[in-house]
Amino acid sequence: MLKVRKVQEKRGWAWATVVAIIKPLLITTTKHEWIDGEKIPASGGCVVAMNHISHIDPLTLGWLLYEHGRLVRYLAKDALFETPVVKHIVRDAKQIPVSRLTSDAAKAFDAACQAVRDGECVGVYPEGTITKDPTGWPMRGKTGAARIALETGCPVIPIGQWGAQDILPAYSLRFHAFPRRTAHYKVGDPVDLSDLVGRPITNDLLQEATERIMAAITDLVADLRGEPAPAVRFDPRAAGVRQIGNPRKDKKRRRA
Template sequence: MSRRRIGFWYRLAAVIAKPPLVVLFKRDWQGLEHIPADGGFITAVNHNSYLDPLSYAHFQYNTGRVPRFLAKAGLFQGSFVGMMLRGTGQIPVYRETTDAMNAFRAAVDAIERGECVAFYPEGTLTRDPDMWPMNGKTGAARVALLTKAPVIPVAQWGANLAMPPYAKENRLRLFPRKTLKVLAGPPVDLSRFEGQEPTPELLREATEVIMAAITELLSEVRGEPVPAALYDYRRARAEQRRKAAEEGSK
């Protein structure tokens, strides 16, 4: 299983994106040694800003192992961004459609070709009020157990300070100059899940192990203790609706 060359389109993307990243931000990169030199693998990354895919991609590009992101299918339609996503081999995700499984098949194929597939297990920007990772979805665990590829947890911090998620004004806050921190850890140990039927319960448990590894790394990056429990967005929304219903009935 060999490593795929970076290719023209990824190099073009780097030529466009790297200069402003280098000029506008400081960098604190750690754990580069955990990115495999050869063979297919998965990275599982926390997501706290619309800017953080560039920060993380810059980090990994410098290892010579470029990530293939799973991204919303709508981003691939037309436009310069869509052209770049297609050219760099990113993987479209068709949410809540019969084509949704195609992304996982494409991810498996990419890993078997010796590539890196990057998962944001949360599936969207974190909604945690304190910017910790939320509960994860099971796609990364499913692909990992199917391919037996190593899962490298990655935590990042700093892009959210330059472009906070869900801010009323999505404008960059460049000054004072922010530090984009990225920390990769050793492969997550999923050996106890291998060789078993991938039931929803098993996949959820494996996902919890992956999310715990990411959260531990983010705790190290932030210099803060790990939260007692990961934020459950669905539960939080249900609680908000319940409270709203109670207020409305008064």
């Protein structure tokens, strides 16, 4: 039985509005399974790191965290901060803009570190985008979550998810509300980075920490899927797949 924790942080109008609108919508159109949610820290700065399979999973994951007492600050693509209406919500909700594949991404890192030091919960998708793995497994991760953790010494809480792609398939507008599909989430123990914290932050160190984070997430996804993960994580660059955006567009161009 879920033991709901009351959010202790101050909520602005954006959070109050989103909870009032989105939570009832999710309750009526989706089902959920939350496993080991008590492993989410009740307070204090932390990073939650998870796989990305659908445009709806920031909402379903945000619901999980909210019901366990945390307001999540996502590292979100900067386009949202220029979108009418949405821009006002993400700004008031203190989400962190990321200019992906640009040098400005460092600004997001600084903001995320400060948020963690201020005791907040920062949500990071280490893959940087919805997975490009053809079968939906977590793909090769980027170093953002690891960098924040090594810089601040905060815990990294891995979360595996599966099922949100059945509610809203990746890069699709077809929301499957009925019959209701289930989004499954499993929270893991903090990733052990204790031997890496305090050392000079080099690329090799970041890659080692990132591999541990992605391994923890992948193990959780494997538990939810009930099958073993691929021996090697999908690398979009090596596969010649665009790193961000809809990979199906590339296939259409090649056919044309």
